[in-house]
Amino acid sequence: xxxxxxxxxxxxxxxxxxxxxxxxxxxxxxxxxxxxxxxxxxxxxxxxxxxxxxxxxxxxxxxxxxxxxxxxxxxxxxxxxxxxxxxxxxxxxxxxxxxxxxxxxxxxxxxxxxxxxxxxxxxxxxxxxxxxxxxxxxxxxxxxxxxxxxxxxxxxxxxxxxxxxxxxxxxxxxxxxxxxxxxxxxxxxxxxxxxxxxxxxxxxxxxxxxxxxxxxxxxxxxxxxxxxxxxxxxxxxxxxxxxxxxxxxxxxxxxxxxxxxxxxxxxxxxxxxxxxxx
Numbered sequence: 602x603x604x605x606x607x608x609x610x611x612x613x614x615x616x617x618x619x620x621x622x623x624x625x626x627x628x629x630x631x632x633x634x635x636x637x638x639x640x641x642x643x644x645x646x647x648x649x650x651x652x653x654x655x656x657x658x659x660x661x662x663x664x665x666x667x668x669x670x671x672x673x674x675x676x677x678x679x680x681x682x683x684x685x686x687x688x689x690x691x692x693x694x695x696x697x698x699x700x701x702x703x704x705x706x707x708x709x710x711x712x713x714x715x716x717x718x719x720x721x722x723x724x725x726x727x728x729x730x731x732x733x734x735x736x737x738x739x740x741x742x743x744x745x746x747x748x749x750x751x752x753x754x755x756x757x758x759x760x761x762x763x764x765x766x767x768x769x770x771x772x773x774x775x776x777x778x779x780x781x782x783x784x785x786x787x788x789x790x791x792x793x794x795x796x797x798x799x800x801x802x803x804x805x806x807x808x809x810x811x812x813x814x815x816x817x818x819x820x821x822x823x824x825x826x827x828x829x830x831x832x833x834x835x836x837x838x839x840x841x842x843x844x845x846x847x848x849x850x851x852x853x854x855x856x857x858x859x860x861x862x863x864x865x866x867x868x869x870x871x872x873x874x875x876x877x878x879x
Contacts, residue, residue, distance in 0.1 A: 687848030818862025
């Protein structure tokens with residue numbers, strides 16, 4: 602060192618650990634430690650959404666939907682959370698058959714559909730018109746897809762035009778991304794029930810549903826989310842099995858049974874599925 606050099610600068614101190622979060626009903630079921638255990642690879646360099654999905658965003662977004670994780674008895678609440686995490690983990694999975702710890706440990710690896718291959722524009726929609734140059738491909742935990750879904754969610758928060766004009770808003774704000782996922786989960790879109798109503802026992806199948814073998818259980822949430830591609834075709838189907846694997850892992854972690862009717866192989870799907878699986 603020459604005479605103008607001072608001593609080497611000390612290393613920067615490590616950032617303090619995250620402070621406590623007011624987790625509300627959801628935080629009573631999923632602690633920060635459990636969230637980390639559920640998603641151990643979400644910030645792995647092999648994932649495409651490193652540092653996006655945070656516990657803080659997961660908890661904060663749920664506060665806009667106070668019935669989520671807060672309806673029914675303790676087991677019902679836990680089962681709904683496990684179902685939400687199972688479905689969103691599949692939608693964002695980065696796992697493969699021989700992945701570290703198994704494919705069902707790689708949820709929340711993506712926040713945007715790989716390659717965004719289509720604009721997913723329903724040009725028939727007058728209320729939620731597509732904007733030139735925008736691609737309404739899957740984004741966020743539920744992989745929200747299509748101009749109608751983007752428009753409806755945006756409208757629910759007073760940002761319909763902004764979100765239709767800038768779909769990538771969902772991947773610049775993790776809380777918004779989780780909010781969009783909770784919105785889809787909680788919202789009834791006839792003839793489909795909401796996933797929330799299914800998992801908390803608030804949905805009663807119609808005679809038509811019964812004839813179509815659409816019965817309460819985790820499997821009907823797959824039908825709601827992506828039934829047009831995954832349901833009613835017999836089985837097994839790797840996509841459906843992946844959804845079930847995640848769900849069963851989370852129910853085991855939460856100490857509850859997964860319930861009945863986990864797949865949708867023999868269910869007739871609903872028309873006009875609104876969320877496309879990756």
